[in-house]
Amino acid sequence: MKKSIRFRAAREKTAVRNVLFLIxxxxxxxxxxxxxxRIGFDETNIVLVYLLAVLATAxxxxxxxFGILSSFLATFLFSYIFAQPEFTFLVDDANNYIVTFVIxxxxxxxxxxxxxxxxxxxxxxxxxxxxxxxxxxxxxxxxGAKDMDDIAGAAVGSISVCFSCQAAxxxxxxxxxxxxxxxxxxxxxSQVHRELEQDPRTxxxxxxxxxxxxxxxxxxxxxxxxxxETLLGVIRIPAAAGAALGDAGVRLLRAMIESTALAMDxxxxxxxxxxxxxxxxxxxxxxxxxxxxxxxxxTPLAGIIxxxxxxxxxxxxxxxQYTIVTDMHKEAIWLHSLVENxxxxxxxxxxxxxxxxxxxxxxxxxxxxxxxxxxxxPECVIHVDMPEKLILAPMDAKLIEQVxxxxxxxxxxxxxxxxxxDIIVSEDATxxxxxxxxxxxxxxxxxxxxxxxxEMFYTRGRGHADAGxxxxxxxxxxxxxxxxxxxxxxGENREDGPGAxxxxxxxxxx
Amino acid sequence: xERNKPLILVxxxxxxxxKFICYALESEGYPYITAGTGQEAVSRLMxxxxxxxxxxxxxxDYDGLSIIKKVRQWSDIPILVVSARDQDREKAAxxxxxxxxxxxxxxxxxxxxxxxRVALRHLQKVGTGNTQAVLxxxxxxxxxxxxxxxxxxxxxHVTPMEYSLLALLFRHMGKVLTTAFIIKEIWGPAYGTDTQxxxxxxxxxxxxxxxxxxxxxxxxxxxxxxxxxxxx
Numbered sequence: 001m002k003k004s005i006r007f008r009a010a011r012e013k014t015a016v017r018n019v020l021f022l023i024x025x026x027x028x029x030x031x032x033x034x035x036x037x038r039i040g041f042d043e044t045n046i047v048l049v050y051l052l053a054v055l056a057t058a059x060x061x062x063x064x065x066f067g068i069l070s071s072f073l074a075t076f077l078f079s080y081i082f083a084q085p086e087f088t089f090l091v092d093d094a095n096n097y098i099v100t101f102v103i104x105x106x107x108x109x110x111x112x113x114x115x116x117x118x119x120x121x122x123x124x125x126x127x128x129x130x131x132x133x134x135x136x137x138x139x140x141x142x143x144g145a146k147d148m149d150d151i152a153g154a155a156v157g158s159i160s161v162c163f164s165c166q167a168a169x170x171x172x173x174x175x176x177x178x179x180x181x182x183x184x185x186x187x188x189x190s191q192v193h194r195e196l197e198q199d200p201r202t203x204x205x206x207x208x209x210x211x212x213x214x215x216x217x218x219x220x221x222x223x224x225x226x227x228x229e230t231l232l233g234v235i236r237i238p239a240a241a242g243a244a245l246g247d248a249g250v251r252l253l254r255a256m257i258e259s260t261a262l263a264m265d266x267x268x269x270x271x272x273x274x275x276x277x278x279x280x281x282x283x284x285x286x287x288x289x290x291x292x293x294x295x296x297x298x299t300p301l302a303g304i305i306x307x308x309x310x311x312x313x314x315x316x317x318x319x320x321q322y323t324i325v326t327d328m329h330k331e332a333i334w335l336h337s338l339v340e341n342x343x344x345x346x347x348x349x350x351x352x353x354x355x356x357x358x359x360x361x362x363x364x365x366x367x368x369x370x371x372x373x374x375x376x377x378p379e380c381v382i383h384v385d386m387p388e389k390l391i392l393a394p395m396d397a398k399l400i401e402q403v404x405x406x407x408x409x410x411x412x413x414x415x416x417x418x419x420x421x422d423i424i425v426s427e428d429a430t431x432x433x434x435x436x437x438x439x440x441x442x443x444x445x446x447x448x449x450x451x452x453x454x455e456m457f458y459t460r461g462r463g464h465a466d467a468g469x470x471x472x473x474x475x476x477x478x479x480x481x482x483x484x485x486x487x488x489x490x491g492e493n494r495e496d497g498p499g500a501x502x503x504x505x506x507x508x509x510x
Numbered sequence: 511x512e513r514n515k516p517l518i519l520v521x522x523x524x525x526x527x528x529k530f531i532c533y534a535l536e537s538e539g540y541p542y543i544t545a546g547t548g549q550e551a552v553s554r555l556m557x558x559x560x561x562x563x564x565x566x567x568x569x570x571d572y573d574g575l576s577i578i579k580k581v582r583q584w585s586d587i588p589i590l591v592v593s594a595r596d597q598d599r600e601k602a603a604x605x606x607x608x609x610x611x612x613x614x615x616x617x618x619x620x621x622x623x624x625x626x627r628v629a630l631r632h633l634q635k636v637g638t639g640n641t642q643a644v645l646x647x648x649x650x651x652x653x654x655x656x657x658x659x660x661x662x663x664x665x666x667h668v669t670p671m672e673y674s675l676l677a678l679l680f681r682h683m684g685k686v687l688t689t690a691f692i693i694k695e696i697w698g699p700a701y702g703t704d705t706q707x708x709x710x711x712x713x714x715x716x717x718x719x720x721x722x723x724x725x726x727x728x729x730x731x732x733x734x735x736x737x738x739x740x741x742x
Contacts, residue, residue, distance in 0.1 A: 298594060298615075303526025305616040310533045313619070336616055356599070359706040361713050367724050368733035384724035390713040392706060398598050398734035423724075 018061040022070060025060070029053035030077055037082060046082050047104055050074035054108040058115035062123070067112025075105045131252045134162045138256050142263035148233075151267060152183050153191055155235065155260040160185035162256070163249065165241035168220065169233055169260075170196065174268070176230030178203050184236075207234065214242070223253065225261045232264040287346035294339045294346075301336045308332060333376075337409075338473065344402065345456070345477045348484060355396045355484055362391040362425055362434055369404035370423070373412070380412045381420040391427050393434050393508045399481045400506070403489075406474040407438040407502050414442030414500070427508065433487075434508050439501040444493040453491050454479040478504070516561035516630065518542045521551040521577075522592065523570055527615075531564065534619040540626070548572030552580060560587065562629050565609070567593040567600055574604055582608040588629040592617075598734040605688045605735070612686065612735070628684035628741060645680045647741055650719060650728050652680050661719055671696065672715040679729060684741035686732050712737065 033046040054074050058067035079089055083097050141154035152169040159167040168184035178200040186192045196203065197219075207215055207224050214237075215222040221242025225233040235257055237245070245253065308329035315322045363386055370382050404423070411421040419441035426435050445453060456476040475491070482489040482504045489504035518535055522528040523546050535542045543558055545551040548569045555563065563581070567574035578589055591604045591612040601612050610632070611625050643655040649662040654677060659668050668676065678695050679687065693701055693708055712729070720726045730738045 299524050300526065302594075302616040303524055303530065306527055306530030306619075309619050310530055313533075313537065333616070359704070359709060361709040363713065363716075363723050364709070364731040365733060367726055368731045370724055371730065384722075386724055388717075390710060392709055401733045 018063060018066050021060050022057055022066060022073070025053050025056050026070070026073060026077060029074075030081060033078075033082060043082060043100075047078065047100065050078055050104065051107055051111065055111050055115055058112035059119065062116065062119045064113065064116040067116050068109060071105055071108030071112055074108050075101050078104065127248050131248075131255060134158065134252060135255055135259055139259050139263075142259060145263065145267070148264065148267060149183070151260065151263050152233065155256070156183055156185050156191060157189075159235060159237070159253070159256055162252065163237065163241055163245070165238050167238070167241075168194070168236040169225075170236065171233040171264075172231050174230070176204070176232075177201070178207075178231075178234065182234075182236065204231065207231065216242070223257055225257050225264065227261055227265045227268070232261055232268075235260070283349075287349060290342050291346045294342045297339050298336070298343070301332055301339060304332045305329065305336060341406075341473045341477050344399075345473065345480060348477070348480045355399070357394045357396055357485075359392050359394050360397045360400075362386070362393060365395070365397055365401050366404065366423060366425060366436075368397075369401050369408060372401075372405055373408045376409070377412050380415075381418070382408065383420045383422045384425075385422065386425045387427065389427075391425065391434055391508070393506050395485055395506055396481075400485070403478045403481050403504065404436065404438070406478050410474055410502075411438055411440035411442065411500070415440040416442075432508055433505045435503060435505050437501060437503045439494060439499055441497070441499040444498055444500050445491060447493075450491065450493075454489070475502075478502075482506070515540045516633070517559060518626070519551065519555060519558070519560035519563045520544045521546075521548070521564060521569065522566045523547065523568075524566075527566075530619075531622065534622055535626075537619075538623055548577045551577060555581060555585065555587070561633065562626060563587050563589045565589055565591050567591055567604065574600065575607055578604055578607050578609050588633060590625055590629060602688050602690070602735050605686065606690055610685060631684065631741070645683065647680075647683060647728060647739065652676060654680070659719075666718055668715065668718060671711055672718070675711055675715060676719075679737065679739035683739050686736055686738040688736040690736075692736065 029049050029052070033049050036046050036049065037043075051074070054067065054070045057070035058064075061067070076089075079097070079101060080087065083100075138154065138158040141158060142151055145151040145154050148171050152171050156167050156169045166185045168182050170178055170182035172178050178196065180196050180200060181193050182196060183191050184194055207222065210222075210224075215224075217239070219239055220236035221239055223235045223237065224231055225235060235253070237253070308325055311325045312322065312329065315325060366384060366386060370384060373380065373382060408421060408423070415421055421438065421440045424435075424437040424439070426437075427433070428435065454475050456473065479489050485506050487504055487506045489502065491500065491502045493499070494501050515538075518540050520528060520531050520535070520542055522531060522544070528544055528546075532542055532544065543554055543560065545554050548571045551563075551565070551569075554560070565574055565577060569577070574591060574593075578591075581587065581589065588611075589604075589609040591601060591609045592615060593601050593604075593612060594615050601614075605612065610629055613621060613625055644651060644653050646652075651660040652658070653660075657673060659666050659673065659676060674696055675692070678692060689705055689708060690703060693703065693705070696711075697707070713723075716723050716726060716729060719728055728740055730740055732738055
C-alpha cells in the first residue's frame with residue numbers, strides 16, 4: 001500500500017491553519033466588496049461575495065465551527081463596511097437592512113453546514129475505503145499463509161505499512177501461552193525475530209488483566225489476538241504510534257486483528273483435523289495389524305495347548321520333563337487368553353463388535369464367571385456375596401462375564417491362594433444401577449500407577465494391573481466393555497487392609 | 511464286556527488340533543476317521559458308518575452352519591461343534607440348527623471325552639428306546655409320570671412352569687439347550703425372543719433346588735448360549 005494514512009491528532013496545527021484561512025478569505029472578500037462598491041455595483045453583489053467567502057471557509061477548513069463563525073463574521077463585516085453609513089454598525093434604513101442581514105446570516109449558516117457535512121462524509125468515505133483496502137490486502141496475504149509464522153509475518157507487514165510504524169506480532173502455542181520470541185518489522189521489507197522481554201506466564205496474566213483494551217507497555221502497546229478458544233497471539237504497536245492512534249485508527253487496527261485471528265483459528269483447526277485424521281488412521285492400522293496377528297496366533301496356540309496336554313499324559317509326573325511341559329502349558333494358556341483379549345478389544349474399539357444386549361440374571365453371569373475361574377485356577381477361593389433377590393439387567397452376557405473373569409484373574413494373580421477373592425453384587429436403592437465389586441488381599445496397586453491402570457499397554461510401574469505378564473490389557477478391555485454398556489469402572493486400594501478393589505456399575509434399565 | 515466303541519468323524523482343518531483330538535480319542539480306544547474340509551466331511555459321512563461327528567466351525571471351504579443343515583437332511587448323527595471363543599453367536603445358531611453340543615477352544619482332553627460320553631449316552635438311550643419315567647442326577651430326581659420332583663429324598667413343590675422347564679432339561683440331560691430353544695419349548699414358537707421371563711423362571715427354580723445359586727450344582731449356565739443340566 002503506497003498511500004499511507006496518517007491519523008495524527010495535531011489539533012493545534014489545524015486550528016492555526018483554519019484561522020489563517022479565515023482571515024485570508026475575508027480580507028480578500030472585503031477587498032473585492034470594496035472594489036465593487038467603488039465601481040458602483042449594487043450592494044446585492046457584495047452580499048453574494050460574502051456568501052462565497054462563507055462557502056470557501058467551510059470547504060477549506062472542514063469545520064462546522066469555522067463555517068458558523070464565518071457566517072456571523074460575514075454579516076458583521078458587511079454591516080460595518082458597506083451598509084450605509086459606512087464603517088459603523090449603525091444602519092440608516094434599518095428595516096431594509098435587517099431583512100438583508102437575517103437572510104444573509106441564514107444563507108451563510110445553511111451553506112456552511114451543508115458544506116462541512118459534505119466534507120465530513122467524504123472524509124469518512126475515504127477513511128472507510130482506505131480501511132477496506134488495508135483489510136483486503138491483509139486478507140489476501142493471510143490466505144496464502146502456510147503456517148502460523150507466515151500469518152504473523154503477513155499481519156506485521158500489513159499493519160506496519162498501514163500505520164507507518166514497526167509493528168510486531170507474538171504468537172501463542174496451542175494452550176494459549178505466549179511464545180518466547182516475536183517477529184518485528186525491520187527497516188525496508190525485512191522482519192527480525194526478538195526475544196520477549198518478560199516471562200510468558202506473567203505476560204499472559206498482564207494481557208488477561210487488560211481485558212478488551214490494549215496493554216500499554218513502555219516499548220509497545222499490545223493488542224491481544226483472541227481466537228475462539230484461546231489467546232492466539234499479540235499485535236504489538238510501538239508506543240509512539242500506539243499513542244497517536246485516533247478512533248478511526250483503533251477501529252482499523254481492531255478489524256485487521258480480527259482478520260488475523262480468523263486466519264490463525266482456521267489454520268489451527270485445519271492442523272488439528274489433520275492430526276486427528278492421521279491418528280485415526282494410525283490407530284486403525286494398529287488394531288488391524290493386532291487383529292490379524294492375533295487371529296493367526298489363536299489356532300496354533302490352541303494346538304500347542306492340546307499338544308502339551310498330550311505330552312503331559314505321556315510323561316511321568318515325577319520327571320523333570322513333566323514340570324517343563326506344565327510350564328509350557330500354562331504359558332500357552334496365558335498367551336491364548338491374551339490373544340483373545342486383544343481380539344475382543346480391537347473389535348470393540350473399532351465398532352465391528354456390537355453389543356448384543358439382552359435382559360440377563362446377574363447371578364447367572366457371576367456364577368458363569370466363578371465356574372470358569374474354578375476350572376482355570378482350581379486352587380483359588382472365591383467368596384460370592386449376592387442379594388437373595390433376583391437382579392435383572394440388560395447386558396451383553398458374554399462380555400460382562402469377560403469383565404468379571406478379567407478382574408478375577410487379576411485378583412487371583414496377585415493374592416495368595418489361601419486368601420479369598422470376594423465378588424460383591426449390590427443394587428442401589430432406586431434399582432437403577434447394579435454394582436459389581438471384585439476385591440483381593442494381594443499387594444494392591446502402586447499409587448503412581450492408579451491413574452493409568454485402565455490404559456492399553458500400560459506397563460511402566462509394573463504395579464498391579466497384569467504385572468505378572470507385563471501387558472495391561474485385561475483392565476483396558478474391562479473399561480471398554482463397561483463403558484460401552486453405559487457404566488463406570490474404578491480401581492482403588494482397599495482401606496480395610498492390603499489388597500485392591502475394582503468396582504464397576506451397569507445400568508439396570510435401558 | 512464292553513461293546514464296540516463307535517466310529518468318530520473328526521472334521522478339523524488345523525493339523526495340530528486334529529492330531530491332539532485323535533490322540534485323545536485313541537487313548538480312550540475310540541476308532542476315528544478325519545476330514546480337513548467340509549466337502550470331505552460330507553462325503554466321508556456318506557461312505558463310512560460314523561456315529562459321532564466332531565465339527566470345527568471355522569473350516570476353509572464351508573461355514574459350519576451349512577454343513578450341519580446339510581447333514582441334518584439325512585442323518586441324526588450327534589454333532590459336537592468345536593469353535594473359538596468369539597463365535598458365541600455361531601455356536602448358538604449351530605445348536606439351534608441341529609448340533610448337539612459344543613466345545614470352546616482351547617479345550618482339554620477331559621472336556622472333549624466328557625462331551626463324547628454325553629453324546630454316546632444319548633445315542634444309547636435313543637437306540638434302546640429309553641422311556642424311563644424316573645430320572646435322577648445327584649440328589650435331584652424327577653418322576654415324569656407322576657410329575658413329582660424330589661431333592662435329597664424330600665419332595666419339593668415346583669410350579670407347573672418350573673416343572674416343565676426342569677422336565678425339558680432332564681429329557682436333554684447333559685446337553686446344552688439354547689435360550690431360544692427353551693423359550694420355544696415352554697412358551698411356544700409365537701412367544702419371541704424375550705429372555706426376561708426365562709431368566710426369572712430359572713431364578714425361581716434354582717432357589718428351590720440349588721443350595722448356593724452362585725455355584726449351581728445341577729443347572730449350569732452357559733453364558734451367552736443357554737443352560738445345561740449336569741449329568742454327573
